[in-house]
Amino acid sequence: MTETDEIDFEIDPEDLEGGPGTERELGEPCLLVDDLHITYRVLGAKRIGTAAADDAKGRRFLRRLLAQGRDQVGSVREIPAVRGVSFTARRGESIGIVGINGSGKSTLLRAVAGLIPPTKGAVYVAGEPSLLGVNAVLMGKLSGERNIMIGGLALGLTQAEVRAKFDDIVEFSGIGDAVYLPMRTYSSGMSARLRFAISSAATPDILMIDEALATGDATFRQKSKARIDTVREQAGTVFLVSHSLATIESICSRVLWVHEGRLVMDGPAEDVCAAYKGFVRAKRRKS
Template sequence: MVDDGRTPTVIADDLHIVYRVHGGGGRGTATAALRRMIRRQPSGRVREVHAVRGVSFVAYHGEAIGLIGTNGSGKSTLLRAIAGLLPAERGRVYTDGQPSLLGVNAALMNDLTGERNVILGGLAMGMTREQIKQRYQSIVDFSGINEKGDFISLPMRTYSSGMGARLRFSIAVAKDHDVLMIDEALATGDKKFQKRSEARIRELRSEAGTVFLVSHNNKSIRDTCDRVLWLEKGELIMDGPTEQVLKAYEEETGK
């Protein structure tokens, strides 16, 4: 499936994602749950949350696509489905290459030093030790965590949340990705780091990758993305050029 010579990287075809939450609400829920676990009793009713509802789109090589919407609109759920972390209830997701999902809460090992986490994070992304060695200093410099001391040699538990998020982002973008999905990563750090992040995303696009960015910062979306998907209550409201979609979103929500 090619449109004007472009190569598709992600196809969502009438995608539905449903979460099933077991157990009822009310007071004493934790105690009741423990009692059921001990007695091996079923948890009772199951509540369904229809998080993504019939979403369809095609993403192409070289695109940077912003995902916008109010809280609970299904943006992060959609990324997790594209990454293969959530099964489709109905419909399909097709990807060309290996999608990589970067979230601010992406797990590294808090008891290990930043240096060890750079190595482990690089290996987890499929980089060789030689590639990690070659890119190590640029990862540290990009993150900026050593600007106020030798923090890279300290355990990550000593980092602020912003420092940890910057290091995660720096590790993730050290590799060229077929499809890179970033969940709120640009919301962390100062303006200098955000500008470096936006520049790196533009580089990834030019290297024929596809980038998805979830952010509540419309300026980051404007500066980084050429296309925007607007989700509300799991439904795709609008898909089009960045300025056109953001203008409609801001008029509708006042954000």
């Protein structure tokens, strides 16, 4: 599989209903990303063994290396995942982020959510970015039910408010009775849908979605789009990372194209998607 295989040009009619034409007046700026750099530091330790049984051994090995200190470990690899990205987002905007695998989309989103500190540069936010806040607290060994409570509290809801929204969240996610099972038993689609249902339950100021929509079926996509519209109507900002350009074009008015950690284009969805499609097609022809 190459890094462009996942990218989906197909247009589903139901994706386009309502269309991106839901133009609304934009509010004041609520997010400023200023020359943001994120560099991951990875220990250059070689993997020992392959089977899961080696896990404990691997962890012991890693602990020993860490205890010895970085200097003696030798190779610490630096991965510049985001390199000097700047943009401003306004209230009511829905912004898509596109780019091939490994281009830095998820890293950018996580940094905007405050989950990764900038290596250089800064992110200024007015209001609470939410989705990733939820992602950070959910726990695989706990049931969906417990995670709804934890995620809801992380969003700033009270226990009573979470209880009141519980049925809605379960219904929205469509996971049914699986809500009583540990989250680690969920398929990736199920957990993505539950995460989205939890994180959009509180109508956040900034809603961030990384691929979750792509894992749902048409009904789920329709429901998600309605939630996104609600957030925007209440002057929130939506960020959506997806490999489905149809989803991006149907939901976003503006698109950021990230390549090798740099922002190569920022503009109206139609223009950026067209340019990006051209790039992907050319890349496919070459590979």
